[in-house]
Amino acid sequence: MEIRMIHETEDVPMELLLLADPSERLVKEYVARGQCYIMEQDRRIIGTYVLIPTRPETVELVNVAVDEELHGKGYGKQLVLHAIESARLNHYKTIEIGTGNSSVVQLALYQKCGFRMTHIDKDFFIRHYDEPIFENGIQCIDMVRLSQDV
Numbered sequence: 001m002e003i004r005m006i007h008e009t010e011d012v013p014m015e016l017l018l019l020a021d022p023s024e025r026l027v028k029e030y031v032a033r034g035q036c037y038i039m040e041q042d043r044r045i046i047g048t049y050v051l052i053p054t055r056p057e058t059v060e061l062v063n064v065a066v067d068e069e070l071h072g073k074g075y076g077k078q079l080v081l082h083a084i085e086s087a088r089l090n091h092y093k094t095i096e097i098g099t100g101n102s103s104v105v106q107l108a109l110y111q112k113c114g115f116r117m118t119h120i121d122k123d124f125f126i127r128h129y130d131e132p133i134f135e136n137g138i139q140c141i142d143m144v145r146l147s148q149d150v
Contacts (some may be wrong), residue, residue, distance in 0.1 A: 001041045003082045012036050013065075016048045020065040022128055030062055035114055037086070041064075046070055049079050051086060057093040063101040064106075076106075080113045086150040100125060100133065100140035107144060115146035 006012060013036075017027045030052055039047035047066040056081045061083045066075045089097040097105045097115060111117075124143035125133055133140040 001039060001046075001078075003037055003039045003047075003079065006036045006038055013038060013045045013048045016045065016065040016067065017050075017063050021116065022065045022131070022133060026128065027063065034062070037079075037082065039075060039082075047075050047079050049083050051083060053092075054096065057091075059087045059090070059092045059095055061087075061095055061097045076109055077113060080109065083114065084148070084150055092150060095149055095150050096145065098124075098143045098145045100135060101142040101144055102133075102135040102138035102140040103144075104136055107146075109145050114148045116148060118145045118147050120144060 014024070014027070017031070018024060021027050025076050027086050031050055034050045034052035036048060038045045049064045049065075049071075050062045052060045052062055061080070064076055064079050064083070066079070084095055095115075096118075097110055099110065099120065101120075121143040123141060125140045
């Protein structure tokens with residue numbers, strides 16, 4: 001298995017990215033501003049994430065996604081840890097991440113990887129998405145923001 005930045009000639013794995021964010025418009029916007037990484041196994045893309053510089057010395061990890069058939073096998077954690085290491089190697093001081101209030105599995109994962117909650121962006125998903133998003137039987141309304149020093 002390998003995790004690497006995609007090449008300029010490669011298409012981004014839109015199907016995977018849309019697993020973590022249902023808005024193709026928003027995905028295209030932040031992919032254009034950031035660096036997309038892919039996880040490959042046997043020449044097949046099974047995971048992805050995007051890093052976006054947001055402020056001096058700060059980068060945001062967005063859209064961590066793993067093929068649905070492979071959930072629960074530790075690939076998401078590997079992607080998050082790789083992103084943290086990539087941020088450190090690129091001399092960022094802080095890495096941030098945001099996830100929905102309904103994303104209970106992701107909230108646990110990010111905290112296990114060293115992130116700490118910093119604040120809540122109330123009504124984020126109401127303001128930025130045309131259709132309601134439900135996960136784990138909960139409407140995704142607020143964005144939980146987390147960060148860590150690298």
